[in-house]
Amino acid sequence: MYSDKQQKTLAGLGKTLLANDHLKSTSKSEASEVIDQLIQVLNYHDWRYYVLSEPIIEDTDYDYLFDALKLLQETYPSLMRPDSPTQRVARGLSEDFESVEHTVPMLSLAKAYNDQDLIDWDASIKKLMQEEQIVYACEPKFDGASLALVYENDLLVRAATRGNGIVGDDITNNIKTLPSVPLRAAFSKYGIYKTELRGEVVIHKERFKQMNERRAAAGEKLYSNARNTASGALRQKDSSKVAEKQIEAFLYQVGVTYDEAGNDRTRDLKSHGASIQLLYDLGFKTSLKSHDDQSNICQNIEEVIAYCNKWRETRDDYDYEIDGIVIKVDDVELQDMVGYTAHHPRWAIALKFDARQATTILEQIDYQVGRTGAITPVAKLKTVNLAGANISNASLHNEEFIKEKDIHIGDTVILQRAGDVIPYIVEAVKRKRDGSETPVVFPTHCPSCESPLEKPEEEAVWRCSNRLECPAQVEEQLIHFVSKGAMDIRGLGRDIVKRFYQEGRIQRIPDIYKLNYGGIKLLEGWGERSVAKLKDSIEASKDQPLYRLLVGLGIREVGTGTAKRLVEAVDSVEELQNWTEEQLIELPDIGPKVAASIVSFFQDERSIKLLEELKELGLNMKKREQDMPQVKSTVLAGKTFLFTGSLQQFTRNDAKRMVEEMGGKLLSGVSSKLHYLVVGEKAGSKLTKAQKIETITILNEDEFLKLVAEAK
Ligand code: AMP
Ligand code: ZN
Numbered sequence: 024m025y026s027d028k029q030q031k032t033l034a035g036l037g038k039t040l041l042a043n044d045h046l047k048s049t050s051k052s053e054a055s056e057v058i059d060q061l062i063q064v065l066n067y068h069d070w071r072y073y074v075l076s077e078p079i080i081e082d083t084d085y086d087y088l089f090d091a092l093k094l095l096q097e098t099y100p101s102l103m104r105p106d107s108p109t110q111r112v113a114r115g116l117s118e119d120f121e122s123v124e125h126t127v128p129m130l131s132l133a134k135a136y137n138d139q140d141l142i143d144w145d146a147s148i149k150k151l152m153q154e155e156q157i158v159y160a161c162e163p164k165f166d167g168a169s170l171a172l173v174y175e176n177d178l179l180v181r182a183a184t185r186g187n188g189i190v191g192d193d194i195t196n197n198i199k200t201l202p203s204v205p206l207r208a209a210f211s212k213y214g215i216y217k218t219e220l221r222g223e224v225v226i227h228k229e230r231f232k233q234m235n236e237r238r239a240a241a242g243e244k245l246y247s248n249a250r251n252t253a254s255g256a257l258r259q260k261d262s263s264k265v266a267e268k269q270i271e272a273f274l275y276q277v278g279v280t281y282d283e284a285g286n287d288r289t290r291d292l293k294s295h296g297a298s299i300q301l302l303y304d305l306g307f308k309t310s311l312k313s314h315d316d317q318s319n320i321c322q323n324i325e326e327v328i329a330y331c332n333k334w335r336e337t338r339d340d341y342d343y344e345i346d347g348i349v350i351k352v353d354d355v356e357l358q359d360m361v362g363y364t365a366h367h368p369r370w371a372i373a374l375k376f377d378a379r380q381a382t383t384i385l386e387q388i389d390y391q392v393g394r395t396g397a398i399t400p401v402a403k404l405k406t407v408n409l410a411g412a413n414i415s416n417a418s419l420h421n422e423e424f425i426k427e428k429d430i431h432i433g434d435t436v437i438l439q440r441a442g443d444v445i446p447y448i449v450e451a452v453k454r455k456r457d458g459s460e461t462p463v464v465f466p467t468h469c470p471s472c473e474s475p476l477e478k479p480e481e482e483a484v485w486r487c488s489n490r491l492e493c494p495a496q497v498e499e500q501l502i503h504f505v506s507k508g509a510m511d512i513r514g515l516g517r518d519i520v521k522r523f524y525q526e527g528r529i530q531r532i533p534d535i536y537k538l539n540y541g542g543i544k545l546l547e548g549w550g551e552r553s554v555a556k557l558k559d560s561i562e563a564s565k566d567q568p569l570y571r572l573l574v575g576l577g578i579r580e581v582g583t584g585t586a587k588r589l590v591e592a593v594d595s596v597e598e599l600q601n602w603t604e605e606q607l608i609e610l611p612d613i614g615p616k617v618a619a620s621i622v623s624f625f626q627d628e629r630s631i632k633l634l635e636e637l638k639e640l641g642l643n644m645k646k647r648e649q650d651m652p653q654v655k656s657t658v659l660a661g662k663t664f665l666f667t668g669s670l671q672q673f674t675r676n677d678a679k680r681m682v683e684e685m686g687g688k689l690l691s692g693v694s695s696k697l698h699y700l701v702v703g704e705k706a707g708s709k710l711t712k713a714q715k716i717e718t719i720t721i722l723n724e725d726e727f728l729k730l731v732a733e734a735k
Contacts, residue, residue, distance in 0.1 A: 025063065027079075033064045034080040037087030046094060051102070054095050058102050061092040065108045066205070066306075073203040073271065074308045077716055079695055105178050106207030111200050120184075120192035120258065125171055126219045126279050129185045131366050132164075132349060132373040138328050141350070144372050145324035148352065148361055159321045160295040160353040161330050162310040163338075163345040164373050165273050167225035168254030172204065172274075175217045179206050184257055196262045203271040208305040214291070216283045220302070222274035224253045225343045229691050230269045243483075244427060245420065248439065248449065249344050274307040275299070275349070294353045296320050312711055320353060331374050338376065340668060340707030342692075347375040380439045380449065381414070383407035385432060388419065388463060390470045392495035394503050395579055396486040398466070398476060400425060402436070402448060409438055414446050421483045422465045429453070431460035471495030491629060497531075498524050500577050504532055508583055509575035510564045514557045532575075532633060535561060536640040565642045568650035569596070572642060576633075578624040580617040588612055589621075596634055596644040600625045659734045660686030662698045665713075668706030672724045685734050693719070701727045 025033060040046050040057070049057065065088050072078040089108065096103050103110070135141050148157055171191065173181040182198035183191040198204055210218060226234075226249040234252075235245050246252040256268035277298040280289045292298040296319065303311045310319060321327040331348045338345055352358050352370040361370040387403040400419040407414055417438060419425050428451055430436070435455040440446045468475055469487035471494050476485040487493050502520045505512040515535070523529040528538060538561070544554045573586040573596075581589075592610055593599045599621075607618035624630050638644050664682045666675060666689075673681075678701070682689055690697050693712040700713040701722045713719045722730065 034084045037091040040091040069202045070306050122190045123183045123193045129188045133367045135374045158353045164347040164349045165223035166344040166346040167223040170222045172220045197265045200266045203308045205306045218280040219278040221276040222272045224270050274302045295351045337707040381407045381409040385436050392471050394499035398485045433460035504575040512564045513560045533636040580620040594646045662687045663690045664699045665690045666701045667709040668703035670703035
């Protein structure tokens with residue numbers, strides 16, 4: 024075993040080996056040694072990356088190590104080892120999974136729903152055991168799909184799904200592709216020859232979100248939730264597709280265990296806590312944060328309740344979905360004495376957190392027209408309380424979503440809210456239908472202007488084609504123009520724009536700058552002062568930096584980032600009007616689709632007229648020195664930031680803007696690439712993770728604001 028420090032030095036080994044032609048002509052004995060070394064190094068980095076989420080080498084160095092190993096193994100196929108990371112390859116298609124019987128049935132868990140249930144359960148165990156006090160081991164109840172792993176002779180030999188609890192599917196080939204599951208684990212060091220472990224397969228919340236974002240962008244069907252996606256991935260017929268789902272396994276139990284002579288040594292591990300610690304030490308992903316993390320051990324039921332409350336508060340901050348806490352009698356001997364019912368162990372209980380699901384009726388569907396004409400069906404629901412919030416709307420995304428879930432109007436639907444995700448419809452409950460429900464007929468014409476809807480073959484979204492005259496689109500475009508991310512005209516919010524539009528005061532963007540203030544003064548709710556303020560902010564907006572105007576114009580595919588890129592390259596709108604697609608593509612971050620959209624916008628007669636009018640009205644159309652991002656000069660240029668917990672002094676969007684203005688970058692997870700972690704209230708696992716990486720500076724909100732102020 025190498026120390027962490029040695030591992031760091033060995034990180035460059037792959038590159039050195041590959042740079043050296045001699046690698047191909049190594050003798051077999053030398054190759055064997057190097058292979059051993061490479062396997063150790065690669066497995067170590069897999070562990071750092073997939074189990075601890077704290078990589079310490081560059082991805083390219085990892086790739087060099089991997090390639091060097093592959094090359095050696097190709098030269099000497101007989102030196103292949105079953106625990107080599109190169110073995111984590113897909114084994115092709117499986118027609119059907121073989122059934123395998125679990126050594127010990129995989130049972131369900133008894134449930135508790137509140138503190139009193141826990142107190143009662145504790146009392147029953149104390150009474151049964153005639154004990155004054157029981158020690159418990161707690162851990163999150165991971166909301167994924169269960170998994171049983173068998174290790175024999177230190178090697179992973181079998182992986183199975185829970186199935187019906189007695190018999191599951193053999194999914195060994197699929198599991199071997201998961202880097203969070205060690206192919207070899209040194210059980211023999213503890214006198215264990217064969218053992219069956221239990222765990223749960225889950226997907227990191229953020230990665231799940233990204234996966235869906237990618238699918239949405241590609242017009243593909245969205246995954247409805249992480250749990251179903253994880254369990255689907257386990258039973259994926261093509262094992263090369265498993266890894267792309269990015270599932271990981273958390274282990275939470277050491278089951279039956281035998282020594283070399285076949286004696287049952289299950290009871291050698293004296294406590295549940297000790298067995299989880301063993302799993303941690305062997306390189307498995309567990310709920311422990313470090314080898315001596317004792318936070319999961321509770322001396323009595325009061326401590327258990329406190330533990331549960333803490334998790335209830337921080338669960339949204341945790342990187343994985345959990346639906347409760349599992350509480351287990353810690354002492355293994357005691358577990359045996361407390362025993363089992365036919366369905367579940369008596370020595371364990373799952374405290375379920377408040378349902379994040381609720382059932383309600385879908386009363387109607389509204390079709391909303393967005394700024395770019397996209398039609399979004401929105402379910403109007405009978406108001407229902409879901410995890411503390413009253414919900415009466417849920418997006419149905421697009422026509423495909425409705426078809427896929429076979430949603431009818433009048434259906435009983437299951438709503439779900441997970442983490443910070445907005446509520447969505449999981450399914451329509453078909454058995455609750457009484458015949459009065461009606462299938463959804465997606466409109467063929469725009470609900471606002473009645474123009475026919477259109478949809479390119481490869482897209483999922485229907486759009487109203489009447490871009491410039493559709494009232495709903497125009498209204499949204501106006502709202503967009505004045506919004507915070509664009510011209511930022513304070514005092515001209517969404518509702519006021521709508522009102523002014525409906526009253527005919529603002530029909531097109533230039534009208535904003537020609538408002539009849541005298542008339543507004545007479546309107547209900549307006550007065551001398553509010554009108555003066557509105558006028559001031561409208562006038563002031565004429566002086567906004569050029570990129571804000573570009574954003575405000577609502578050119579398709581052009582958001583803040585692209586607008587800034589454009590302004591870096593040109594000096595004025597006029598100049599931009601003459602750019603060709605070929606020239607645009609040369610710019611960083613601008614692809615053919617974006618370039619085409621920009622050119623088509625600027626060539627359109629109506630855009631040309633609009634820009635002329637705005638210029639006439641005195642809007643800034645040029646790049647000015649003071650608007651150029653002073654990015655490069657700040658000491659924080661290139662530094663990476665991550666925000667966690669609930670922020671009190673600014674929103675996530677503000678934070679993002681501040682970071683970008685300083686030339687910094689946002690990261691989505693804690694790794695050695697992170698420079699600053701900014702923590703709000705109730706920060707959770709990200710903080711704990713960051714505390715273990717020396718190079719990360721942890722800031723509270725005040726410290727962050729101070730840093731920003733100083734950097735300017
Ligand atoms: P249930 O199916 O709701 O009765 O709960 C039992 C299931 O919870 C098990 O089959 C596991 O898949 C899952 N589970 C998730 N986390 C844990 C944990 N920490 N300990 C035990 N079971 C867990
Ligand atoms: Zn329309």
